[in-house]
Amino acid sequence: MAEKPVLTLYNTLTRSKEPFAPIDPDNVRMYVCGPTVYDFAHIGNARPVIVFDVLFRLLRHVYGEDHVTYARNITDVDDKINARALRDFGKEIEDGRLSLNEAIRRVTEKTANQFHADIAALGAMQPTHEPRATEFVQPRGDGKVDMITLIERLIERGHAYQAGGEVLFDTQSMADYGQLSKRNLDEQQAGARVAVDAHKRNPGDFVLWKLSSPEEPGWESPWGRGRPGWHIECSAMSAAYLGETFDIHGGGLDLIFPHHENEIAQSRCAHGTPVMSNVWMHNGFLQVEGRKMSKSEGNFFTISELLHEEKFGGRKWPGEVLRLAMLMTHYREPIDFSVKRLEEAERLLAKWPAGGNPAEGRVDESVRAPLLDDLNTVAAVQALHALAQCANADPLMLPVFAASAELLGVLPKKAEVSKALEDSIETLIQLRLEMLKAKNFAEADKIRDDLAEKGIQLKDGKDPGTGERVTTWEVRR
Numbered sequence: 001m002a003e004k005p006v007l008t009l010y011n012t013l014t015r016s017k018e019p020f021a022p023i024d025p026d027n028v029r030m031y032v033c034g035p036t037v038y039d040f041a042h043i044g045n046a047r048p049v050i051v052f053d054v055l056f057r058l059l060r061h062v063y064g065e066d067h068v069t070y071a072r073n074i075t076d077v078d079d080k081i082n083a084r085a086l087r088d089f090g091k092e093i094e095d096g097r098l099s100l101n102e103a104i105r106r107v108t109e110k111t112a113n114q115f116h117a118d119i120a121a122l123g124a125m126q127p128t129h130e131p132r133a134t135e136f137v138q139p140r141g142d143g144k145v146d147m148i149t150l151i152e153r154l155i156e157r158g159h160a161y162q163a164g165g166e167v168l169f170d171t172q173s174m175a176d177y178g179q180l181s182k183r184n185l186d187e188q189q190a191g192a193r194v195a196v197d198a199h200k201r202n203p204g205d206f207v208l209w210k211l212s213s214p215e216e217p218g219w220e221s222p223w224g225r226g227r228p229g230w231h232i233e234c235s236a237m238s239a240a241y242l243g244e245t246f247d248i249h250g251g252g253l254d255l256i257f258p259h260h261e262n263e264i265a266q267s268r269c270a271h272g273t274p275v276m277s278n279v280w281m282h283n284g285f286l287q288v289e290g291r292k293m294s295k296s297e298g299n300f301f302t303i304s305e306l307l308h309e310e311k312f313g314g315r316k317w318p319g320e321v322l323r324l325a326m327l328m329t330h331y332r333e334p335i336d337f338s339v340k341r342l343e344e345a346e347r348l349l350a351k352w353p354a355g356g357n358p359a360e361g362r363v364d365e366s367v368r369a370p371l372l373d374d375l376n377t378v379a380a381v382q383a384l385h386a387l388a389q390c391a392n393a394d395p396l397m398l399p400v401f402a403a404s405a406e407l408l409g410v411l412p413k414k415a416e417v418s419k420a421l422e423d424s425i426e427t428l429i430q431l432r433l434e435m436l437k438a439k440n441f442a443e444a445d446k447i448r449d450d451l452a453e454k455g456i457q458l459k460d461g462k463d464p465g466t467g468e469r470v471t472t473w474e475v476r477r
């Protein structure tokens, strides 16, 4: 078998770039924290989806399509979801037409469907598994671990305790708690406010389970009817699909603390393992005017608004433009999102050839090498652009361009052209030929440039039979 190329990844756990060595090269396993489905995803949320989609494609390229398992969860249990269900269906619930649980399911179903439609437009592949938190609360009977079982194990092993209507993780019980975020317990204690959460043994202790009031959604458990804390769901679902120790865990920077730190604490203490995931990867923030885009700041645009409404810069933006715009910054750097950046991506895409078959070509080393170096998509996009120019000049290069573009998920599609558009292109071509005959070159060039702007490229040539000037056209994107 051919030697596998070396992939290096920046590991938040060690704060350094390391050669990647999977536990089992026949089954490389990656987990990424997915969306909480109570509202439209914003374009900041699209960043981890796109970044880890590129990594998924790269891992499949290096280890083989059938040798990578990618799990990304859907968080469909959260107090924000309950609040949204009450807001949207309050009347129906009051009238008795809908139970709270049904209302919650409507919110999560609708939002999950919307999320799928949004990210499909961004060219993201389906992960291998997309588990929903609500399906992993109680014992399942299929051998896959669940949240209640994990919490029971943590109590048995002396890492969790019951207090004040909650089950809490005892951070003091774990000697090396805080390795990922490099916080130690003393720092946390000093920073914590006194008198808050008097039932906690240590201020940093976090909720594994909390009791629900009769109106709140809940599941039966050994500690009474209640619902899980946020962190435990990822410990359960990652173990269910990837095992107690796996290769890569990803998400946005904001998840390092407390979410990922606490996932590590739960998983390692429940399984008695030294490691949860070997590599931890975090994408930087997408910002507007220097501030992280977030729901709570109110400075967000949804993916759907960008795709389907004329809200961002007064126009709609194709998904592939948004995707490429993201990849033009390294995943660990912040992105200052702007119309200018989208336009830049759009200009590049317009020059790239469509119609190549990736199956007929090999990924070019100029694109692959930077990706293998901690996902340097910036250099990869530059190399891809150079390849596009080669392919435009030499059709034999088209499959190589296509295979390389596919690795980044930015392969231009051959656009469908309607009959009406076809007719109007033909009319414009005739008009331009007349302008050229009349030596009105400015007008002729304007027609050509306007069409190019729309992705229609004109090619001038000579009819080999008559020697007359002929113009053909093709869709570049």
Ligand code: AMP
Residues within 6 Å of the ligand: 033, 034, 035, 036, 044, 045, 046, 047, 048, 250, 251, 252, 253, 254, 255, 283, 284, 285, 286, 287, 292, 293, 294
């Ligand atoms: P949330 O629904 O807030 O838990 O976010 C889902 C994913 O999006 C997580 O991986 C977050 O880290 C990530 N995320 C949220 N906001 C941003 C942002 N402004 N830029 C980049 N990633 C973000």
Ligand code: ZN
Residues within 6 Å of the ligand: 032, 033, 034, 234, 259, 263
């Ligand atoms: Zn998570």
